[in-house]
Structure formats: structure tokens, C-alpha cells
Amino acid sequence: MxxxxxxxxxxxxxxxxxxxxxxxxxxxxxxxxxxxxxxxxxxxxxxxxxxxxRPPLSKQVLLGKADADRTxxxxxxxxxxxxxxxxxxxxxxxxxxxxxxxxxxxxxxxxxxxxxxxxARPWPHPLEAELDGVFVLRTRQDAVALNRRLTAVPRRVLVIGAGFTGSEIASACRELGLEVTVAERGPAPLVGALGGVVAQVAADLQRAHGVDLRCGVMVTGLEGDSAGRLRRAHLSDGTTLDVDVAVVSLGAxxxxxxxxxxxxxxxxxxxxxxxxxxxxxxxxxxxxxxxxxxxxxxxxxxxxxxxxxxxxxxxxxxxxxxxxxxxxxxxxxxRRPHVWVPAFWSSQFGVSIKSVGVPSLGDEVLIAQGSLAEHRFTGVYGYQGRVIAAVTFDQTKWLEHYQGLIETAAPFPPPGTTVDRRAEGLRPVPADFPDPSLPTHGPTVTLSGYSPTDRRITFTPARA
Amino acid sequence: MRIVVDLNRCQGYAQCAFLAPDVFTMHGDEALLYNPYADDTQRENVARAVAACPVQAIMAEGLDVDGVDGLSARTVTTGVR
CATH class of the missing domain: 3.50.50.60 (FAD/NAD(P)-binding domain)
Known part of the structure; x- marks a missing residue:
């Protein structure tokens, strides 16, 4: 037309x-x-x-404070x-x-x-993904199924992948009093979204709340019993875990x-x-x-x-x-351009995490206000000498100010001082994002057995 | 009654948690947890919470503002943009 x-x-x-x-x-x-x-x-x-x-499905719904069918x-x-x-x-x-x-x-x-x-990206092994006890969380139906299983008090929940969804699920599990292990192949939870400096705080939060957090490992296999129920998980560091619920949260x-x-x-x-x-x-x-x-x-x-x-x-x-x-x-x-400034939130372990801009573009981060150790701070991300993003942990009210700096391409580090600037906020440090072009785990070959007839080569493929 | 809160906008002022505590609760200092479905007995409380939110982050469907003191119809029907 x-x-x-x-x-x-x-x-x-x-x-x-x-x-x-x-x-x-x-x-x-x-x-x-x-x-x-x-x-x-x-x-x-x-x-x-x-x-x-969908956001309530990994938060208030898992906590039993809202009904999965009523969002x-x-x-x-x-x-x-x-x-x-x-x-x-x-x-x-x-x-x-x-x-x-x-x-x-x-x-x-x-x-x-x-x-x-x-x-939700499914577990890559179709037969293992079919095991009773293996879940993803994206839809209402997923939430109903996972909720039912968590209500039955499993011995241990394994969360595979510590992005936002995985971390929120782990948080809800701990609040429900469930034992939970989080397996993350990167060096810390949320590292891809927030960088290593801030991700270390996310790791601290998980451990402080009793999560058995294991970074730098991959889940190499899920094992079921004869009835097809999940019983065990195998990790790339050679350990096994007895689990009856695994939530696959490997992105979308x-x-x-x-x-x-x-x-x-x-x-x-x-x-x-x-x-x-x-x-x-x-x-x-x-x-x-x-x-x-x-x-x-x-x-x-x-x-x-x-x-x-x-x-x-x-x-x-x-x-x-x-x-x-x-x-x-x-x-x-x-016509109008879509020039919305990216923004998101997450709440986990009682902390409100919010972001504006695109943190993963940042090469440096400045803790402009508050303190990492107190789990209450504002991290400002710089890219080629300008402010590109800001992330707050329980400091939401400052975010709007930094959005203005992003929109006006303000210089980084931002000039002048701010309320509650600490020693750690005097100069920027590398934001420490993993290079997305480098796999965290390349394919590995391991040898086992002793006598020539027992000698076995196991190939562990790299996973995207 | 269906409710959604624009949590990009929410700044944790907690007015809603005072006015409709059965629907909105604070989880920690700043994180808001709310029930996206509130029954009719909560209607007046939710209307007050919608009106009192300093950043106008709460949207509730089908609020009838008549009978709630001091509320302007605009505030309640607009909610989040």
C-alpha cells in the first residue's frame, strides 16, 4: 500500500x-x-x-506468593x-x-x-532432558510443573546456569528452605551480563544465602534410575551430585x-x-x-x-x-525510531538489581556510589571514554541520573563527585567481561584405566 | 483484578506495601514482590496503591475509582503508559 x-x-x-x-x-x-x-x-x-x-514466574510464583495460572x-x-x-x-x-x-x-x-x-534453551541431550525431574522455566506450564515439584520438597535442586533466571530460581529455592547447587561454567553468576567485578557480588550473595555455588564447571551428564527419574548429575570436575530436580537455565x-x-x-x-x-x-x-x-x-x-x-x-x-x-x-x-534505552531488573536474595544501558559493552567499571562489600552500590560502565551503562544493587533511585549520562554520552569516568563515594570509587577498574568469542570449555579428552585393555578415552565435547 | 507493576519504573518507595499489604510486599530493602491477581476485597486498597505510587508504576485492570476518596480518575485509568 x-x-x-x-x-x-x-x-x-x-x-x-x-x-x-x-x-x-x-x-x-x-x-x-x-x-x-x-x-x-x-x-x-x-x-x-x-x-x-512472565517475570513473576521465577519469583513470587516459585515462592508460593502468587498463582502461576493468575499472571x-x-x-x-x-x-x-x-x-x-x-x-x-x-x-x-x-x-x-x-x-x-x-x-x-x-x-x-x-x-x-x-x-x-x-x-528456553533445552538441555542438549534429548534423552536426559526427558528425565522426570528435569525442568526449564519460561512458560506458565513450566512454572506449574516446577512449582509442584518444589512443593514436594526435593532433597537437592541443581540449577544449571547462573544467569538471571537461574539465579532467581536458586534464590527462591533457598527461601523455601531447599538445598540447592548452582553450576555455572563461567567464573561467577551473571558474569556475561554484568562483568566479573559486579558478578563477584552476585557470587557472594548466593554463598551468603547458603547456595552451593560451583563456578568454572559444566554439567556433563544427567543420570536417571530405571523408572526414568533424575537421580544424579555429573560435573566436568569429576564430581557427582545426588539430585532429584534439575532446572536448566541456559538462556533462550x-x-x-x-x-x-x-x-x-x-x-x-x-x-x-x-x-x-x-x-x-x-x-x-x-x-x-x-x-x-x-x-x-x-x-x-x-x-x-x-x-x-x-x-x-x-x-x-x-x-x-x-x-x-x-x-x-x-x-x-x-514514523518514529525505536530508541528506548535498554533497562532491566532482577530481584534475588532480597536485593533489587537494576540496569540501564548496555553493561556488556563496557570495558571499565567505576563503583561510583556505595560499596561492593555492602552489596549496595552503583557501578558505572565506561566504553571508549563515555558512560555506556549503570547497574545498581539496592540503589535504584540513582539510576535515572546515570540514564541521563548515557543519553548525553557523558565522559567516563563521570566528572565531579557523588554522594557516598568511597575509596573503591576513586578510579575505574577493568569491568572483566568474558570474551564471548572464547569458549569457557574447549573439547577435552581424558584417559582412564590402567591396563591396555581397560584404557579408555573419553571425549567431552565443547558446548555453546 | 489483574495487576502489573513496571519494575523498571519502581524505585521501592513502598507506598503500595503500606496501602495494600496483602498484594504488595517489600522483599529486602528495595525489591517489590506483588501478586499479579488480587481478589475483589482488595479493590479499594489497590486503587489507593495505584494512586499513591510516586512513579506511577502500577497498572491495575478495571479499577472503579468511585467511592475511593481523593483519587482522580486519570491516575487510576492511566497507570503505566
């Missing part, structure tokens, strides 16, 4: 299809109606539930939409402008919004498989789009009728050297959905 006449027709009676009925999909639909779109609106979601909020998102307004829930999209025909669904039906569109998000995979062969620029790293949320096709040409928002999108950000950022952040899903919806039904001169 081009020209004002057809834009008017689109706004009045066009067909907009949104694939992905979670936070981003819902907020996009609401924004479309808010901006006066009166045509037909269809939301397609593979889960059978109406849009629900449905409040609505801003009536939608007057057709909901196709419990049926996944399986294909896209960009030429005919149709979305294929798992039930064999096809849904035609004039404009398409893709908000299919991510799913983007839901783009359904777009394979469609000609859209979609793959394991997400769907590339321009700052106006328009998806690129595989030739690198931007489409004008397909928009992307939320965890599945990858878009260039002017504040961060126009790098294409994938942000699995709650706030990004909301902001990008609103921008994508606006741009979808407006002429190019009226």
Missing part, C-alpha cells in the same frame, strides 16, 4: 495480523487500537493462554480482536501475504507484526524456525529490523509490511554505535511494540 489514500484504507479497514500473543503482541495490539486502527486485528499464539506476564496481563483497553490461541504459526508467504498455521489454515494480512519471542533460543525459507531475514540471532521496526528480508532490503518487536527483534541503536541489539527485556517488549504499531499505520514522514 502506498499513498495517503491507501494508508487511510489500511487504517480504516485493513487486516493486521500479530504472530506472538505475549507481552509485545498484546501491547502492539492495544497501541494499534489506541492510534485509531479500526480494521481487523488477529492475534496468533502457540500457547493456549491469553497474554500473561494474565491487565488490559489497557478493549481490543475487538480475533484470538487464535493454542495454534502455532508454521510458515509465511511474503508474496501472497499469508501466515500458515499448524492447524492447516492460512490467515491473510495487509500488515504483519512478528512478536514470537524466545523459548529465538522462535524463528517457522520463518525458514520465507525470505525474511530471520535466524538463530533473531529477526533483523531497522530502527523503525521494519523487518529486513534475506537480501538485506527492508520490508514495508512486516514489523518486529520484543525479544525476537534485533535492531540498530544509535546510542550504541548502531549495533544491532537483541534485548530480552520486559521494557523493550513494551516500548518496541508501541513504536512498531505506530509505524505500521503511519506514513514514513511520521
Amino acid at each position: 502506498s499513498g495517503n489514500g491507501s494508508l487511510e484504507a489500511l487504517r480504516r479497514s485493513g487486516r493486521i495480523v500479530i504472530v506472538g500473543a505475549s507481552l509485545a503482541g498484546l501491547r502492539a495490539a492495544e497501541a494499534l487500537r489506541e492510534e485509531g486502527f479500526t480494521g481487523s486485528l488477529t492475534l496468533i499464539g502457540d500457547e493456549p493462554h491469553e497474554p500473561y506476564d 494474565a496481563l491487565p488490559r489497557h483497553r478493549e481490543l475487538d480482536a480475533e484470538w487464535r490461541l493454542g495454534v502455532a504459526a508454521t510458515g509465511l508467504d511474503m508474496t501472497a501475504r499469508r501466515v500458515r498455521l499448524a492447524d492447516g489454515t492460512e490467515v491473510p494480512y495487509d500488515r504483519l507484526m512478528i512478536t514470537t519471542g524466545v523459548r 533460543t529465538r522462535n524463528t524456525e517457522w520463518l525458514a525459507g520465507s525470505g525474511l531475514g530471520a535466524g538463530p540471532r533473531g529477526i533483523a529490523c531497522d530502527a523503525g521496526c521494519r523487518a529486513f528480508d534475506i537480501r538485506g532490503i527492508v520490508t514495508d509490511d512486516i514489523f518486529v518487536a520484543g525479544d525476537v527483534a534485533r535492531s540498530p541503536h544509535p546510542l550504541f554505535n548502531y549495533q544491532f541489539l537483541s534485548l530480552e527485556h520486559w521494557g523493550n517488549a513494551v516500548a518496541q511494540a508501541e513504536t512498531a504499531a505506530h509505524n505500521m499505520i503511519n506514513a514514513s514522514a511520521d
